[in-house]
Amino acid sequence: MEMGLAKGWVPVALDAQIAPGSSHPVVINDMGLAVWRGSSGGAQVWEDRCPHRGMRLSFGFVRDEGLVCLYHGWEFSQGGKCRKIPAHPELDPPKTICTRTFGSLSYRGIVFASLDKAATPDLPADSQEEWLPVRSVFVAVPMDRVATYLGAKDNVFGAVATADGLGCHRLALADGAQITVALQPVGAEKAAVHLTSRGADADLRRTLARYAVRMRRILEIS
Amino acid sequence: MVIRLYDYTLSGSCYKVRLMLGFLGLGYQAVPVDFYPGREHKTLDFLDINPLGQLPVLEDDGLRLRDAQAIIAYLANKYDNSGQWLPRDPDLFGQVMMWVLFASGELMAASAARLHDALGYPFDIAAVRANAHAAFRVLDDHLAERAIEGKTWIVGDSPTIADIACC
């Protein structure tokens, strides 16, 4: 079964989790990232480290479509360039001062990041609006074990997950609802599982969220 | 007669009461207690005020209350005319009580972890952290379901003392 790392894109969060004007810490294979969004537009994925004194940018706040570091207020615009250093208000920051940025895209209600400058894949004309957030769960097992579990027909969702070739797995439920599952390797012994659904009302999505928790419990007991 | 609060700035329990007082728009006199390094909360004089030797303690018009959860429930009950912070509807009231007691129970592992890491309290930190994570998961799982329902607060459609207690 394909892992969730096809074509160099890794899921990092549900779109709904990255609310406009917010920033969040995400870890991929023990590497810290800051995922944030301006008042509108796509989520940004940056290295979680201010180039000044190494403060985690995920602790920062969003202002004027940029991310501001919590320590000294250095402001970085989308694209990563430093645009303001408050200790020196008259200074135009040198263009060399910037954060390390990564590619990001949204697919089926999930934010993906590319750490290696992977080409943006051709995404099918999937209607983004139809995919609603279920939830993300964090499981203290390696990502492979989650993939194996989802590929087995007795998993908690009652449907075998099949890879969709774009780094996600899809489950089709009996009543026609579909689930997208994207797996994120957090560390050697920790994975994040992001779930969105199409054709499932709020009651079903709540049930799916509970199944995700049950899956976490099953995987962590053994 | 002004409300008096025996207070320590860095205490999470005291913070909850200060937050509730703030939301209710109530003025109060803070009585700073030298929790650390002075351990003033364990002195004979303070044990007369609270035999458990803990903060916060609230005094209001001759009444003296300990326990942050009891204090915020008292303040909401007495001073909140909107009835929002402590709903009277039986279902909502039951849920609010459940989460407030969770805050004074399982969630206190987080406070213990802070006391260990910051002030050197001699706890079994691995056990404390595991318990704190388990408690956070319970709260997070609940909030994840609430988000699907389009809800923002732990109980009902507006903030309650459950949100203050669990913060």
Add this chain to the structure above:
Amino acid sequence: MSVTTDPVALNQWIPCAWNGQIRPGATRDTQILGQPIRVTCAPDGAISCNVLDGAAGAVGRALPVTQKFEIIFATLGSDPRPLPKIHEFDEPGRRIANCGSVGVNTSPFRIVENFLDMAHFCFVHTDILGAVDQTEVLSYKCEVRPDADEVWATDCRFFQPAASKSAATNGKGQLTHYKYRVMSPFSVMLYKNVFGREDLDDAICVFIQPKTETECIAYMTMALVDEGSTMTQIIDFQQSIFLQDRIILENQRPALLSFAPNAEIPTKADLSSIAFRRWLKASGITFGTVKEAA
């Protein structure tokens, strides 16, 4: 970690308790530079310190101890750098405050640099030590004083809404004058002129106990001019400030300090930390720093 072999780190006086922390007849087990130790207060109040050896923690050799600035210091070295002279602690009429100690998971040098830094006042200590609309760090002077082998920053000025507990009550804010002094790799202090009276500075000190390279205990003691506030209020104020810094300190990456030229990007406001890093590197210390690949 095992005990460090770094001779510069070993030959320092390291805090291991604050005055009064250990009751007569009691002991306190802790760790300095990777070495488990036991600090003992005898029934008559005399303090002693021993290493704890091996897995069973057997009480081993005695370490030299000394007490100064409300703190008990021990050393693993045979020729430790002398403790600094801070005459404010001996001046009559001063309020001597012991704010206890706070655990911080980072390298000792991140703590020192944070203490030297003014550019964060507006963001980390908003409305207390700095205001969001007055963020400029005016230029100041910095030097290594060769006689004491200490780093000093002088002529530091910053606009503050509530520079201290007493100043907080007047509501108007002021331009506070600072001097900073790094007394050793693991200690730093500032002189703060709050009331504008010549030569009457508050002296606020941080002495750091590195348990390991990335786990420290920061001890804060002060010799203050303040006549109005209670000791509880003074301690509360300083602890609150430090706990605001702690959130930053535990979230800097990496925790270890790097001497590599392009690892981080300083500006003119960082003059004191640039001087501190250069001075540290010249001392030969490796404990607490990013180790260059062999």
